[in-house]
Amino acid sequence: MDIFASLTAKIKGKEPTIVFPEGTEPRILTAALRLADEQLVRPLLLGDEQAVKAAAATAGLKWNDAVTVINPQTYPEEKYAAMVEAFVDRRKGKNTAEDAEKMLRDENYFGTMLVYMGLAAGLVSGAVHPTGDTVRPALQIIKTKPGVHRTSGAFIMTRNGGDERYVFADCAININPDAPTLAEIAQESIKTARLFDIDPRVAMLSFSTKGSAKSDEVTKVTEATRMAQEQAPDEQIDGELQFDAAFVPTVATQKAPDSAVAGYATVFVFPELEAGNIGYKIAQRFGGFEAIGPVLQGLNKPVSDLSRGCNAEDVYKVAIITAAQAVATD
CATH class of the missing domain: 3.40.50.10950 (Rossmann fold)
Known part of the structure; x- marks a missing residue:
């Protein structure tokens, strides 16, 4: 539909x-x-x-x-x-x-x-x-809702008459979210996905996949992933994942073979606003996606x-x- x-x-x-x-x-x-x-x-x-x-x-x-x-x-x-x-x-x-x-x-x-x-x-x-x-x-x-400390902004990325639809967050509000904020963004993005009839499989994005790089930026995402998984043990959340590992099944089998999310993610949580804002605009302009939003989350x-x-x-x-x-x- x-x-x-x-x-x-x-x-x-x-x-x-x-x-x-x-x-x-x-x-x-x-x-x-x-x-x-x-x-x-x-x-x-x-x-x-x-x-x-x-x-x-x-x-x-x-x-x-x-x-x-x-x-x-x-x-x-x-x-x-x-x-x-x-x-x-x-x-x-x-x-x-x-x-x-x-x-x-x-x-x-x-x-x-x-x-x-x-x-x-x-x-x-x-x-x-x-x-x-x-x-x-x-x-x-x-x-914000009880237990939520920050609002965030998600875009619904849709193409081919709505047959393809994904959630990108946060692309609008938080400039450099810490690990607890990223975990919150993941939880709220799951709710947004369901509102749009998207089965949420959450990729916590980074420039590293499963320890392929070491830095404070990567540690932030791995910590956020751990927190999000603990907060919602029944949800499919994984990270840290590079975008290709999160989105492309053949790449996922090489970079994250044990992940249930890699290669099939539908919700993409970006590590900071700069990446999220650039990312959704690239998908919009190069990929032909319609960007619907921002949908303000957490209020x-x-x-x-x-x-x-x-x-x-x-x-x-x-x-x-x-x-x-x-x-x-x-």
Whole structure:
């Protein structure tokens, strides 16, 4: 089944509410109205209602009354006071009520609080804002799941109509993760793989395979592999593996003949961000893979960051992923 047909089937009939802070952006409006028309999600747009509807009309879009618009600047006083109180409590003394009054007028902070308070199931932003404006409120308010210390960013790499699909992580967030963080990334990437109907076989990548090289960088990956295996003894996780040993069966028989993962990996955990970011872009540009993401992993509730170069189709797909994450964690 096509990857998005599979995700759509997971959310059809559930229609989780997804908040879009960039309510007047034409790409957001195009995707949100399409999602509403197809009854996949209930879009909640932030902004002045008149301005939002005018932007939709200018873009030649037909309005759907299933779309809700909320203006953070004119949110009812009683509801806003409750939001301020919840924010101050969540920040545990790091921000005063006066700080909160100002911060929550920002659409990304306001939208993230809607998710935290259960008024929306997930958030999609970043068509206009840089990554930090989306991720920072998520880390401060929604925070990571119990036992997870860092969020990470995975890409779903797909080709041939979805017949080939893999997870690459972390390609977006952690610059130089230590061994415990790599182990966490492996665990969260397994969950992401299953969301996309990928049977997870995890390769902890390095420039060394099973001790073929010695360095602190290799030791980090072997330690991360040991930790990940101890944390999830029923999962298929192995390392350290070079990419060819992880991916090519004939190479695997030479370099890692005793590995159940080598040659057949579907989840690739990169040792640091530089390798992951370069790796997914090489697969995308040289290998003809579509890179879907980044899918933010490890958060209590789903928040998705768009590229500012995205188009309406990208927004539509990321919203479906976010909705599927929300449904999976219900």
